[in-house]
Structures are given as structure tokens and as C-alpha cells.
Amino acid sequence: MIGYEPYVNDNVLVTAGKEVVLTIAMNESYSTADEVVVVYDRSMDDAITNSEYTSVSARAFNLEDTKRYAGALGDPSRMAQNFAGVVGANDSRNDIVVRGNSPAGMLWQMEGMIIPNPNHFGSLSSTGGPVSMLNNNVLDKSDFMTSAFPAPYGNALSGAFDLKMRNGNPEKYEFVGQVGFNGFELGAEGPMWDQSSFLVNYRYSTLGAFKALGINFGTGSAVPDYQDVNIKLATKIGEAGTLTLFGTGGKSDVAFYGADVDTTQVDLYGDPDRNTKVDYQTGWLGLSYDHTLSENTFFKVLVGASGTHETYKGDSLDPVSRAAYHDEEAELTTTRYSVAGSLRHKFSNRASVIGGFFVDRTNYYLYRIEDIKLPTETVNINIQDNATLSQAYAQVRARVTEDLTLNGGIHLQHYTLGNATSVEPRAGITWSLSPSMSINAGYGLHSQAQNIYVYNVQAPSSNGELVRSNLDLGFTRSHHAVLGYDWFVNNDIRIRLEGYYQWLFDVPVETVSSSFSAINTGSTFTPSNRANLANNGTGSNVGLELTVEHFFRNGFYFLVTGSLFDSRYVGSDGIERNTAYNSKYVANILGGKEFRVGENNVLAVNLKLSTTGGRYLTPIDLEASKTQGKTVYDESQAYTDRQAAYFRADFRISYRIEFGSSTMEFALDLQNVTNHQNVFLERYNPRTGGITTEYQQGFFPVPTFKWTF
Secondary structure, three states: OOOEOOOOOOOOOOEOOEOOOOOOOOOEOOOOOOOOOOOOOOOOOOOOOOOOOOOOOEEEEOHHHHHHOOOOOOOHHHHHOOOOOEEOOOOOOOOOEEOOOOHHHEEEEEOOEEOOOOEEOOOOOOOOOOEEOOOOOOEEEEEEEOOOOOOOOOOOOOEEEEEEEOOOOOOOOEEEEEEEOOEEEEEEEEEOOOOEEEEEEEEEOOHHHHHHOOOOOOEOOOOOEEEEEEEEEEEEEOOOEEEEEEEEEEEEEEEEOHHHOOOOOOEOOOOOOEEEEEEEEEEEEEEEEEEEEEOOEEEEEEEEEEEEEEEEEEEEEOOOOOOEEEEEEEEEEEEEEEEEEEEEEEEEOOEEEEEEEEEEEEEEEEEEEEOOOOOOOEEEEEEEEEEEEEEEEEEEEEEOOOOEEEEEEEEEEEEOHHHEEEEEEEEEEEEEEEOOEEEEEEEEEEEEOOOHHHHHOEEEOOOOOEEEOOOOOOOEEEEEEEEEEEEEOOOOEEEEEEEEEEEEEEEEEEOOOOOOOHHHOOOOOOOOOOOOEEEEEEEEEEEEEEEEEEEEEOOEEEEEEEEEEEEEEEOOOOOEEEOOOOOOEEEEEEEEEEEEEOOOEEEEEEEEEEEEOOOEEOOEOHHHHHHHOOOOEOHHHOOOEEOOOEEEEEEEEEEEEEOOOOEEEEEEEEEOOOOOOOEEEEEEEOOOOEEEEEEOOOOEEEEEEEEEO
16 A cells, blocks of 8 residues: 555465455555555564664564464474573473573563463462463464563563464354364354454363373373463454453473482472472453554553462471371462553654553562471561552654664653652664665663562561561662674574673672572572562673574475573672573574475474573582481582583474364474483482482474464
């Protein structure tokens, strides 16, 4: 259409069993004309983000790739680990480690609402888990940002995942049935009434079936149980409004019994000297209304609620009698009520502005006790309270010339815990050297509140009374600076090079001299019970990233990413150290090819190779461990021992059959096909009196069957 730049999308999969409904947002051209001149613009491709306000370190997240990439298992988080600057290197979890930052620095949003940890077997202290609740059969194109993100995104230090759910098919009823790693799955969608649709999907764990087949997925004799449901209802209100209800809920539980632990097999979580029972429930429900006020003005309002409920019970086993003694338990519950709104106005085809707000009020009950009924009994936390995080933002986008685009904004936030306030400028620039080349730069000041558990840890005061010694903590803050180069070699291939520097400050560390820093937390199920913290720590991340990508065209794609980086921190002892996430480098090579078999069927093969530098560990103090009968670390030598490098190869083969009105697909994911032994952790073994090295998941085949009709 005259006045709009062309849009090209070659990556649309059309099958007999699933009708494709596309909603395409056109980008206005810099100048208008009275006649149409058809030209090919290589920059308009499926790499463009939903948000027009991103300048650097952002990419579109195509959900078809989660179904295509080897090793992704349909998990958006595991797929994101293939992007430049992102490190996984832990087969048991899908934590997203961005540019050396803690995974706790991630922001998760769904349909514009801030959501909690979207994983089964998650925890209040983390943003990852073994199995994702995010279902790639219901998600839509989304945005993934790794640095210097624009003003609409706040309370995050490392990255932002802005997720969207697709609408159900408004024209006809469709169904899906699937069996795979993520569960037995049933889904339905279709019209409800005029200009409305529904989408619902339910999954239940299949790991019990995998266990019956003799497949060891790293939990020993324990069988994890989980289930989740996703819904979205959308309807038009008049000519200009849309009302949308969306939600996700899930629950998971598992029990590890020490007597059942086989020390000769891979068991990433079980301990032969303990019984452990965990239960995790989380979910969110949102109602949004968006309205087009005029050709140039659009607003959206949202109300919602989300929550988490986590329980833990632990028993120690007597080394001789093997009798169980209940010595530890925890209950952590949060309920968050959210209100958000945004207004976007286009002044012309060269300038637009967006502004908005988020208000999230959280009610919480946190309880954790250790060494129950022993002389060393400790109540780490026993608090019921509430907290409110308020955020506001404004962002302007201006095309100064046809080749120069500026993004500028400001983000404000206030948190009642710690009574912390932050004013954060954001800026970005894109300079097009040609229709296919551009130089991009971005800067942002970013702040993040501490995990709600950290504020409420209790410790005895000078008079012996338990107090919340961390209640005055402020935000952890950081400056992000990024410089990048983008080159669309042709319609198929894109090359991106980015260099960045991040300086973190006001990081919580102990008031006494120690190597502890909150910069290293967030990648385990267990929260930190460190008390008497102050915002006196610092850290830095510096690196260079390269992406070479051949988009999925004519049944072929490849993605090559590489990152060199250095991640350092300084604790209250004043010593600069490696962070827990400083693996120094990461490289991924992915590729795949589809072959047409006959007239309607498709055979696809996909391969992934991944390697990561070894992470730094804190060495175990063997003598202290022998004395206490458990693993004790030498904190004075924090993160000085380095693991061996991580390597893994994954292979996926699939076969898709098109029938008259349905599609059937069979797939086999072969995880870690070389059975490479990657270090998981080291811990003290009281049976041998030595240190035991445990390894991550070995060879793991995952079959999948899917039928859409």
C-alpha cells in the first residue's frame, strides 16, 4: 500500500491440519508518494521485533523455531539459549544466563502483564526450571531482548522476554493432540460468536511413561509429576475495541527418597542421605482491553493476578539405622495483583510516542525452618506482609532522516520494600548505511528490586530479637552500553556483530568482609539466607558477540552464534573475582533441512552443536566437610576452580504427513548423542570421606507425536 514499506515473511508453515491466520503490522515509510514503486528491502524480514522501539540486542522470537531446533524440546527458554550472548550449560534447567548476568535478572511478561517464574518445579528464588509451562502450541511471535532494552521494560538487569499468545482460529474449529517430553497434550480452538475466538490447551506429565521405558532423565527413581493449562479468549467490542482474557496455571511435585537413590546412576537432585518432597504451583490470569481511538492513537488497559505456592519438606537419614528424621520445611506463598496501561500516539510517519505504567501489589507469606527440634534450630524466615512496585515510562521514536532513527525514553520505578526510587534514561540509535546495512547503538540505566525473600530474611539483633536486617536494601543497578553492526547479506542471510559493556553497582553484599555477592544467586531452587546485607557491591560484564543466520527459506536454515565475554564482581572483601556465570565463551551451530517426500509429506533433519567454557566453582573445604558431615565450601577462594568445558550435540529427525484435512507428525530428539560427560556439580560424600563429581544428563532420546485436525 502507498505510504508503507513492504513486508516479507517467508517463514510461514502451512499444513492441512492447521489453518494459518496472520495479523501483519505494516511499517510506515519515511516519505509518501502518489505512485507505487516496487523495490526489495532486505531489512524487512522475519528478524524484526514486535516493538519498534528496540535499537540493539533484540530479536524476534519465532515459535516455529522451538518446534524445529534440535535440543529445544518445544521450550522457548531452551531455544533462547542458542542466541548470541545467552548461556545454558545446565541440562537439568532452562535458566537464561544473559551476558554473564544471573538468570534472576530476567523480566518475564505475558500479553503486557508481568508474570512469575513460568516453569514447573520452579521456585520463588529463580526464573528457571526443568520443564517449561510455556506451550509453543499457543504462543505467538514474541520479543527477546538481552541488553539496553527500551523504556517500556523495567525491574530487570539482564534481559526481557515479552511473550504473546496467539488468538484462536476465528473461522473454524481445530484440535491438536500431542505426546512428547512436555506431556500428553490436548488443545482446541475456534470461534465463539461473531468476531470472537477461544484457545485452550492442557498438558499432563509423560515422565512416568519415559521411566517405564527405562529412560533416565536425571531424577533417579523419582518420577516428577506436573500438569498445566493455557487459555485465551478474544472478542471484538464495537468497531475499535478488543477484550481479551488470557491465563496459564500449572502445578508440579516430586519426592526423592534417599533409600531409593542409586549412586551408580545419574541423579541430579537426589541425595542418598535425605528425603526431599517439593511442590510448586504457579499461574496468572489477565483481562485486557485495547482500543483504537483514532487512526493515530491507541490505548490498552490490563488488570490481572498471579501467584506462586511452594512447599518443601526434608528428612535426614541416620547413616546406620537409615531412620528418617524430619528436620527442615518451608512454605513460600505470593499473590500479586497487577494493573497496567499504555497509550501510543503517532504524530506522523516519522515520529511516535508511547507511555504507560505498571502497578504490582504483592501479598506474601514466607516461612522456612532448619534443624527442627535440634539445638541448632533456625527459623530463617517467618513473615507475612505486602509490597508494591510502581513503574511508569515514556518512549519517543523519531526518524530524523530516511537513514537515521532515534529512540529515547525514561523509565521510573518505586518499590515500597527498601523505599527505593529509580529514574532511568534509555537511548538508542539506528543509522542505515544502505538498505541492507546499519550501525546500531544503545544505552540504558537499569534497576532491579531484590528477590522478595531476600528482604525478609530474619537474623538475631544485638538483643537476640529476630529482625529483617535486609529490609532497607535498595535496587541493584547497572549501566548498559552496546554498539552493533547489522548486515543483511541477501534475503536469506543476516550477520550481526555486537560489543557491550555493563557496569553493575549497588549490588547486595555482606556488611562484614566476605566473598558473597547477590550477583551470583538465582540459578538454584534454594533461596539465600544471607542476612545483614548492604548495597555496596559492584560487578562488570564485557563481551563481543557474532550471529550468522540463514533464515528458514526453501526448507533450509542455519544459525551460528559465538560470544566472548568476561564477567567479574567485587564483594565486601574488596577482591575482584569471576562470577558464577563467567564461562568466558559460548558457541552454537544449528542447522536443518526439509526434504519433500512425494507430494504432501516432509522429512526434516536438524543438528545442534554447542560448547561453553567451564564455569568457575568455589572449592570444597574437605576437612571442614568431614567435621560437619556435609559439603562446606572455602568461601575465601570463591570461584577460583574452573570446570572442564561443556560440549553437547543434539539431533532431531521428524516426518510430517499431510492428509486431506489433518496433519500428523512423528519426531525423535536425540539429546547429547555423543553421551558426553559434562560436570554438574561436586559435593562431599560422607560415605567415602571424599569429593564426588556428578555429571549432567547423558544420552536421552525423546520421541514426539503430534496430530492436528
